[in-house]
Amino acid sequence: DGGITQSPKYLFRKEGQNVTLSCEQNLNHDAMYWYRQDPGQGLRLIYYSQIVNDFQKGDIAEGYSVSREKKESFPLTVTSAQKNPTAFYLCASSMGVPPDTQYFGPGTRLTVL
Amino acid sequence: RKEVEQDPGPFNVPEGATVAFNCTYSNSASQSFFWYRQDCRKEPKLLMSVYSSGNEDGRFTAQLNRASQYISLLIRDSKLSDSATYLCVVDNFGNEKLTFGTGTRLTIIP
Numbered sequence: 001d002g003g004i005t006q007s008p009k010y011l012f013r014k015e016g017q018n019v020t021l022s023c024e025q026n027l028n029h030d031a032m033y034w035y036r037q038d039p040g041q042g043l044r045l046i047y048y049s050q051i052v053n054d055f056q057k058g059d060i061a062e063g064y065s066v067s068r069e070k071k072e073s074f075p076l077t078v079t080s081a082q083k084n085p086t087a088f089y090l091c092a093s094s095m096g097v098p099p100d101t102q103y104f105g106p107g108t109r110l111t112v113l
Numbered sequence: 114r115k116e117v118e119q120d121p122g123p124f125n126v127p128e129g130a131t132v133a134f135n136c137t138y139s140n141s142a143s144q145s146f147f148w149y150r151q152d153c154r155k156e157p158k159l160l161m162s163v164y165s166s167g168n169e170d171g172r173f174t175a176q177l178n179r180a181s182q183y184i185s186l187l188i189r190d191s192k193l194s195d196s197a198t199y200l201c202v203v204d205n206f207g208n209e210k211l212t213f214g215t216g217t218r219l220t221i222i223p
């Protein structure tokens with residue numbers, strides 16, 4: 001089955017802790033993206049990567065970090081510097097950069113306690 | 114003006130009715146347009162791309178009006194399963210990103 005997987009589905013974190021969200025795809029897509037979604041707001045781009053070992057900041061990169069060591073994997077670390085990390089995090093991939101269609105993983109819901 | 118703007122709704126529509134949403138965009142150079150569907154607490158899923166000539170997929174019709182910078186989605190003979198939030202997505206020509214609208218919530222009433 002081809003697709004995008006994210007883990008965990010739900011994540012609870014104490015303030016001051018870093019946490020890493022996993023995103024894996026077996027679609028052979030070059031580009032991968034991380035978005036966050038808050039109630040009543042559109043998806044906001046955190047980071048994206050067009051190719052292995054390269055990534056760019058999106059609109060709200062502060063307090064986040066990523067790596068792209070393999071084509072299939074694009075993990076996101078939410079650091080303690082992110083002031084309001086509670087949100088729904090969505091990973092997406094596409095064959096190439098926009099305007100290629102993006103396909104989403106099932107998301108990780110992060111709650112900071 | 115927001116880059117992509119949608120009426121948040123909610124639209125409460127009886128089963129079998131026809132419903133239409135519009136979405137306006139600000140970047141006149143945008144080339145690609147999409148409608149995604151998002152169920153509650155789930156990921157967005159592509160519903161359809163929007164082509165210049167308009168396109169239809171079963172009960173769904175999407176149209177693009179470049180002059181007025183809006184896209185539309187028409188749903189005919191609505192089903193209970195059409196209840197969802199519909200996201201308008203537009204490419205941000207020149208900076209390799211897609212911009213997502215905040216979504217229009219649709220509830221089909223039996």
